[in-house]
Amino acid sequence: EIVLTQSPVTLYLSPGERATLSCRASQSVSSNSLAWYQQRPGQAPRLLIYGASSRAIGIPDRISGSGSETDFTLTISRLEPEDFAVYYCQYFGSSMWAFGQGTKVEIK
Amino acid sequence: EVQLLESGGGVVQPGRSLRLSCAASGFTFSNYGMSWVRQAPGKGLEWVSGINNYGVSTYYAGSVKGRFTISRDNSKNTLYLQMNSLRAEDTALYYCAKILYSNGWYGGAESWGQGTLVTVSS
Numbered sequence: 075e076i077v078l079t080q081s082p083v084t085l086y087l088s089p090g091e092r093a094t095l096s097c098r099a100s101q102s103v104s105s106n107s108l109a110w111y112q113q114r115p116g117q118a119p120r121l122l123i124y125g126a127s128s129r130a131i132g133i134p135d136r137i138s139g140s141g142s143e144t145d146f147t148l149t150i151s152r153l154e155p156e157d158f159a160v161y162y163c164q165y166f167g168s169s170m171w172a173f174g175q176g177t178k179v180e181i182k
Numbered sequence: 183e184v185q186l187l188e189s190g191g192g193v194v195q196p197g198r199s200l201r202l203s204c205a206a207s208g209f210t211f212s213n214y215g216m217s218w219v220r221q222a223p224g225k226g227l228e229w230v231s232g233i234n235n236y237g238v239s240t241y242y243a244g245s246v247k248g249r250f251t252i253s254r255d256n257s258k259n260t261l262y263l264q265m266n267s268l269r270a271e272d273t274a275l276y277y278c279a280k281i282l283y284s285n286g287w288y289g290g291a292e293s294w295g296q297g298t299l300v301t302v303s304s
Contacts, residue, residue: 109290111227118294119219119227124282130292162227166290169241171217171229 076100076165080174086182093150095177097163102143109164110139110148112157113176119162123148153179184208184293186278191298194268202298204261204278212236212256215287218263220274221297230276231263234287241287246272268302275299 077100087093097108105126111119121130123139126146136151150157158181163174190202204216218230231252232241240252251264261278276298279291 111291113227118277118296119291120294121282121290121292124290160226164227164290166288168288170243171219171232173219173227173229176226 076103076167076170076172078163078165078172078174080161080163080177082177083175084178084180086180087153088182089153089155091153093148093153093157093179095148095161095163095179097141097146097148097174099144099146099165103165103167105142105146107166108139108141108146109166111162111164112159113162114156114159122161150179184280186280186293186295188276188278188295188298191276191300193301193303195304196269196302198268199264199266200268200300202263202265202276202278202300204263204295206259206261206278206280209280211254211259213284215281215289216254216261217279217281217287217291218252218261219277219279219291219294220272220300221277222271222274225274228274232281232287233261235285239287265300268300270302273300273302 081096108126110123113119127139160176165172185207187205215234217232233252237254249267253262280293282289282292
């Protein structure tokens with residue numbers, strides 16, 4: 075069973091700052107099978123990144139993903155007001171999914 | 183535009199059953215796998231179940247295996263989740279989601295509905 079651990083739990087930053095979110099897998103996974111989602115309060119999750127580094131349709135280029143094997147990173151280069159939200163990483167395998175517990179990006 | 187509309191949630195007593203539906207539009211439903219993901223109040227996302235585009239292959243989280251059944255009717259563009267033997271810990275907002283890649287059931291969740299709330303309480 076693959077377990078994803080995200081850190082930090084909460085990230086306090088100001089608009090315009092850079093956000094770096096981490097997702098660590100309990101065992102090596104294919105980067106093709108790693109995605110990131112954003113969830114704003116009261117809304118459904120939204121796909122940001124798939125295949126560890128490919129942006130989904132409509133996602134601005136200030137949001138990027140990287141990583142391989144067990145360590146993956148979501149980076150938001152300059153935080154906009156709408157970026158303050160909860161972010162989840164996800165592993166999607168051939169027969170199961172796993173989500174990390176989430177990182178909340180809060181306004182400092 | 184992809185639209186997913188969940189329904190069927192409500193308040194149910196422990197041990198009882200409920201069936202959720204997800205009506206899909208804006209894409210060729212029969213080409214895409216689908217999933218159910220839930221979110222307990224104030225908690226994170228938990229994958230529940232998935233089904234391939236043909237409805238032949240189904241997948242379940244350990245927490246619901248043997249109690250929940252996923253199915254689909256491609257002629258009606260509708261996804262279902264039959265939930266039996268419900269427990270208090272099944273209380274959550276249940277989302278249906280469309281898989282990113284066509285054919286099979288592999289890929290992230292490209293589109294999500296707004297969810298339907300299930301509350302299990304006596």
